[in-house]
Amino acid sequence: MISNTLMLNGKKITIETGRLAKQASGSAFVTIGDTKVLVTACLNKRIKEGIDFLPLTVNYVEKYYSAGKIPGGFFKREARPSEKEVLTSRFLDRPIRPLFPDNYFFDTQVIATVVSMDDENDPDMAAMIGVSFSLMISEAPFDGPTAGVRIARVNDDFIINPTYKEIESSDMFLVVAGSKDAITMVEGSFNELDEEEILSAIEFGHGKIKELVEFQNNILSEININKVVVEELEVPKGLPEKVKEIAYDDLSEALQIPAKLERNEKIANLNSKIIELLKESYPDQDRSIDQILESLQKDLLRSRIINEGSRIDGRGLRDIRPISCSVGELPMAHGSAIFTRGETQALVAATLGTKFDEQIVDAPEKESTKRFMLHYNFPPFSVGEVAPLRSPGRREIGHGSLGEKALRYVIPTAEEFPYTIRLVSEILESNGSSSQATICGGTLSLMDAGVPIKAPVAGIAMGLIKEGDKIAILSDILGDEDHLGDMDFKVAGTAQGVTALQMDIKISGVTRETLRNALSQAKEGRLHILNIMLQSISEPRAEMANNAPRIITISVKPEKVRDVIGSGGKVIRGIIEKTGAKVDIEDSGKVTVSSSNGESLNLAVAMINDITQEAEIGKIYYGKVRKIMDFGAFVEIFPGTDGLVHISQIDNKRVEKVSDVLKEGDEIKVKVIDVDKAGKIKLSRKETL
Structure with a gap:
C-alpha cells in the first residue's frame, strides 16, 4: 500500500493505492476532509470487431450511505443516475479523452464511487484526481497526469475547491481541468463577469492544477507501472499516395458544399467509390482507406482555413451564419420562440407554474428544490437520421445544463416573480452548436412569456485551428469544424458580461493571449446575435398568456x-x-x-x-351577535374574531336590558372603538346609528 498527502489551500488531500479494489487495473482512494472517493480503471485487452474509436466509459456514482442516508421513494435502493451524477461523469470524461493514443481501441471503464461525503467538500474534485491517478497506474496508455479544481470568488478573492457555503456567496461557479502544461477543459457559470476576470480565474486554477499533477507524479515515481503496447495500424506501402491521388480533387470540391447533408452524402459516396476502385489492389483495407480519407479531409479543411481564411460554407473566420427569430409560435404554451442560425434550429417553449411545480432534488448531500429548469431534446430527425427514441442521455442532460447555467443568473428571484419556470428546447435541425441556439431561443421564449429577466442572453460556439505558429479563431462553428478542429469553445452572456462558458481543448499550448482573442471575438459575435434577437421582441411582455397561472x-x-x-x-x-x-x-x-x-x-x-385580518380602530364592520350577556353582547365582526358591545354602547338612549334591543343571530353594524393590550376588542353600536 502507498499513501501520500498534500496540503492545498489549507485542505489535506490524500491519495492511497494498493489496499482497496486490487483486482482493478488501477485504483485510487482519494480523501478530502471526510469526503472519500474510490476510483477504479479497468480495460479489456480484446478489441471488438469493427471498433475504430476510443471505447471509453466514465461513471460517477454517489451512494446514499456516504452521507448517512437512505434513498427516498418506494424503492430504497440507488436507481438510475441523478442529473448531478450524469453531469459529473461528463466533466470527468472530457479532460482525459484526448489523452489516449489515436489507435487505442481497448474497452476502458473508469468508475468513481463516492463512499463518504461530508457537508463541506464536493466529491467531484476528489473524483477527478482519482480518475487521473487510477489511469496512470493502470495498463491503459494514458498521457497524464491530469487534475481539476473548482473555483469560486467571494469578496473579489478566488477560492480553490470552495465549501458548499462559500459557493452560495460566489459570483462564479467554475471548474478547470488540465495537465501540467495545458488546460484541457473549462466549464462554468458567471454573474455577467468580464472576460478578463474569467481569464484570471482560469490562470489561477491552472496554477493549482500544476501542484496536484506534481503531487501525483511524486507518488507515481514509487510505483512500477506496465502499459499495454498499442499496435500501429499497418498501412500498405503506397496506399496513402494512391488514395490522395484519386480523392483529392473530389474531396476538395465536396468540402466546399455549404449544405451538410449534401456534403456528407458526397463524401460518403466518394469513400465507397475509392474502396471499390482499390479493392483488388488493396484487399481488406477498408479501415485504412477510411482513416486516410479522414486525415486528408482534416488536412484540406484546416489548410484552407489557416492559409486562405475560407471555411466550408464560404464564410470568413468571424462571420455568423444567417439568423432568423420568431416568437409566439405556440398559442397554448405560455411563451415560445423559434431560433434559426444556418442549419441549426431550436423550438423553445416556456411554461409557468406555481411553487407546487418546483422540482424536488433528492440527493445524498441534501434535499433541495429547483424553480427554474431547462430541458433539452435532440430527436434523430434533427440530423436526418433514424434511431429509437430513448430517455435523455448524457448529451441531452449536459446541453440542457449548460443552457440552464447560461440563463439562471438573469432569472428573477421568487420574491420578484413567484413562478416556477420550465423551458423545453426541441432541436429541429443541427449543424453547429444547438446548445447555444437553445440559449438564444430560451431568452426569446422567456420574454414572450412575460418573465421579467434581468437582461437577454445569447450564446455562440467558437473554434480554433492551430498549425505551427498560425492560429485561426472561428466564430459560429459548423459540426465538421468542431470535429476536425482543436478547440470547442462555447460562450453565452448578456451585453454586459459572460454568464456561461464551456471549453474543450484538444491540443496543448493554448496561450492566455489566444484565449483572450477567442473571448473577444465571441463577445463580438454574441452582441451581433443579441441585436438580431431583439428585433423580434425587445423586452419581456407586460402581460402573461391568458392561460398562465x-x-x-x-x-x-x-x-x-x-x-x-x-x-x-x-x-x-x-x-x-x-x-x-x-x-x-x-x-x-x-x-x-x-x-x-x-x-x-x-x-x-x-x-x-x-x-x-385584525380589527382596526375606527373601522365599521357588519357583525353577527353571537352571545347575549347582562353587561353587553359579543359580536363576531369577521370569522374567528369577536368584540364586546357594552350595554352603554348599544343605543343612543338608555338600555335597561340587552335582550330588549339585541338577539343572538342579529346582524348589526358596529364600530371598533378600542383594542387593549390583551387584544380584547371594544365595539360600539350607537356610534354607527
Whole structure:
C-alpha cells in the first residue's frame, strides 16, 4: 500500500493505492476532509470487431450511505443516475479523452464511487484526481497526469475547491481541468463577469492544477507501472499516395458544399467509390482507406482555413451564419420562440407554474428544490437520421445544463416573480452548436412569456485551428469544424458580461493571449446575435398568456398561520375545495395563492384575509351577535374574531336590558372603538346609528 498527502489551500488531500479494489487495473482512494472517493480503471485487452474509436466509459456514482442516508421513494435502493451524477461523469470524461493514443481501441471503464461525503467538500474534485491517478497506474496508455479544481470568488478573492457555503456567496461557479502544461477543459457559470476576470480565474486554477499533477507524479515515481503496447495500424506501402491521388480533387470540391447533408452524402459516396476502385489492389483495407480519407479531409479543411481564411460554407473566420427569430409560435404554451442560425434550429417553449411545480432534488448531500429548469431534446430527425427514441442521455442532460447555467443568473428571484419556470428546447435541425441556439431561443421564449429577466442572453460556439505558429479563431462553428478542429469553445452572456462558458481543448499550448482573442471575438459575435434577437421582441411582455397561472403572495402574522391551516388542515383544505385555487403557507407567514382563474384567486385571497385580518380602530364592520350577556353582547365582526358591545354602547338612549334591543343571530353594524393590550376588542353600536 502507498499513501501520500498534500496540503492545498489549507485542505489535506490524500491519495492511497494498493489496499482497496486490487483486482482493478488501477485504483485510487482519494480523501478530502471526510469526503472519500474510490476510483477504479479497468480495460479489456480484446478489441471488438469493427471498433475504430476510443471505447471509453466514465461513471460517477454517489451512494446514499456516504452521507448517512437512505434513498427516498418506494424503492430504497440507488436507481438510475441523478442529473448531478450524469453531469459529473461528463466533466470527468472530457479532460482525459484526448489523452489516449489515436489507435487505442481497448474497452476502458473508469468508475468513481463516492463512499463518504461530508457537508463541506464536493466529491467531484476528489473524483477527478482519482480518475487521473487510477489511469496512470493502470495498463491503459494514458498521457497524464491530469487534475481539476473548482473555483469560486467571494469578496473579489478566488477560492480553490470552495465549501458548499462559500459557493452560495460566489459570483462564479467554475471548474478547470488540465495537465501540467495545458488546460484541457473549462466549464462554468458567471454573474455577467468580464472576460478578463474569467481569464484570471482560469490562470489561477491552472496554477493549482500544476501542484496536484506534481503531487501525483511524486507518488507515481514509487510505483512500477506496465502499459499495454498499442499496435500501429499497418498501412500498405503506397496506399496513402494512391488514395490522395484519386480523392483529392473530389474531396476538395465536396468540402466546399455549404449544405451538410449534401456534403456528407458526397463524401460518403466518394469513400465507397475509392474502396471499390482499390479493392483488388488493396484487399481488406477498408479501415485504412477510411482513416486516410479522414486525415486528408482534416488536412484540406484546416489548410484552407489557416492559409486562405475560407471555411466550408464560404464564410470568413468571424462571420455568423444567417439568423432568423420568431416568437409566439405556440398559442397554448405560455411563451415560445423559434431560433434559426444556418442549419441549426431550436423550438423553445416556456411554461409557468406555481411553487407546487418546483422540482424536488433528492440527493445524498441534501434535499433541495429547483424553480427554474431547462430541458433539452435532440430527436434523430434533427440530423436526418433514424434511431429509437430513448430517455435523455448524457448529451441531452449536459446541453440542457449548460443552457440552464447560461440563463439562471438573469432569472428573477421568487420574491420578484413567484413562478416556477420550465423551458423545453426541441432541436429541429443541427449543424453547429444547438446548445447555444437553445440559449438564444430560451431568452426569446422567456420574454414572450412575460418573465421579467434581468437582461437577454445569447450564446455562440467558437473554434480554433492551430498549425505551427498560425492560429485561426472561428466564430459560429459548423459540426465538421468542431470535429476536425482543436478547440470547442462555447460562450453565452448578456451585453454586459459572460454568464456561461464551456471549453474543450484538444491540443496543448493554448496561450492566455489566444484565449483572450477567442473571448473577444465571441463577445463580438454574441452582441451581433443579441441585436438580431431583439428585433423580434425587445423586452419581456407586460402581460402573461391568458392561460398562465396567476400568483399572489400575501403575508400574515406567524401566529395566524395555524388559523389559516386549521385543525388537521381543515381550514386550508376548505379554501382549496371552495375556490379551486392552490394555497401554500409557510411558518414565516408567507402565503402563496395561485390559480389560472382570476375569480377563484381573488376569492381565496379574500377568504384568507377574512381569517387573518385584525380589527382596526375606527373601522365599521357588519357583525353577527353571537352571545347575549347582562353587561353587553359579543359580536363576531369577521370569522374567528369577536368584540364586546357594552350595554352603554348599544343605543343612543338608555338600555335597561340587552335582550330588549339585541338577539343572538342579529346582524348589526358596529364600530371598533378600542383594542387593549390583551387584544380584547371594544365595539360600539350607537356610534354607527
